[in-house]
Amino acid sequence: MVEYLTRDAIRRSAGPMTETAAVIRKAASRAAAGSSFLSHSSADIDLLPGAIKILEDHGAQVYIDKKDDRLPPTTNRDTAAALRDRIQQSKKFILLTTINSKDSRWVPWELGLADGYRRVPNIAIFPGVDSVNDRTWAEREYLGVYDRIVFGSHQNYPRPIYMVWNQATNTGTELAAWLRRQ
Numbered sequence: 001m002v003e004y005l006t007r008d009a010i011r012r013s014a015g016p017m018t019e020t021a022a023v024i025r026k027a028a029s030r031a032a033a034g035s036s037f038l039s040h041s042s043a044d045i046d047l048l049p050g051a052i053k054i055l056e057d058h059g060a061q062v063y064i065d066k067k068d069d070r071l072p073p074t075t076n077r078d079t080a081a082a083l084r085d086r087i088q089q090s091k092k093f094i095l096l097t098t099i100n101s102k103d104s105r106w107v108p109w110e111l112g113l114a115d116g117y118r119r120v121p122n123i124a125i126f127p128g129v130d131s132v133n134d135r136t137w138a139e140r141e142y143l144g145v146y147d148r149i150v151f152g153s154h155q156n157y158p159r160p161i162y163m164v165w166n167q168a169t170n171t172g173t174e175l176a177a178w179l180r181r182q
Helices: 007-012 017-029 042-057 077-089 099-103 107-117 141-145 175-180
Strands: 036-039 092-097 123-129 147-154 157-166 171-174
Touching: 007 042, 007 123, 017 042, 036 042, 036 107, 042 092, 042 099, 042 123, 077 107, 092 107, 107 123, 107 141, 157 175, 171 175
Parallel strands: 036 092, 092 123, 123 147
Antiparallel strands: 147 157, 157 171
């Protein structure tokens, strides 16, 4: 059975607290070209190190816009243009989504751009839930169009692994394989 990761599980994946700032700095300084763009609500900054670590442990080179010193210091048209370019240059688009995402002004916009540039097979939702049984908000409206990053066992994978799961067809692709796929 596949499960969404709880926000606590994502936080625990980060490793020692001394490394978390370095993980974020590295992802923010990375070039977007060929990387995995990790979109997120600014209210979920505490989840970024764990999400980045999970993705990078499976072969991703994660880019985040948080603390990217190449972006303008205040949000403006140049910010939008730069983010548009970075999403277009990225190989994969991953949306770290939590209950906070619905309040973000940028998350839906970034997802819409990714849908136009990357297309559905190269986009995944990475839900962070409060309880493994909480699926309602992560499956509503436009989020239901995209595959999800989950953990668990599946008919194709008898041992628990991280995978990109299509809930409509109940099929999964190992996360590392999905990240490698063009």
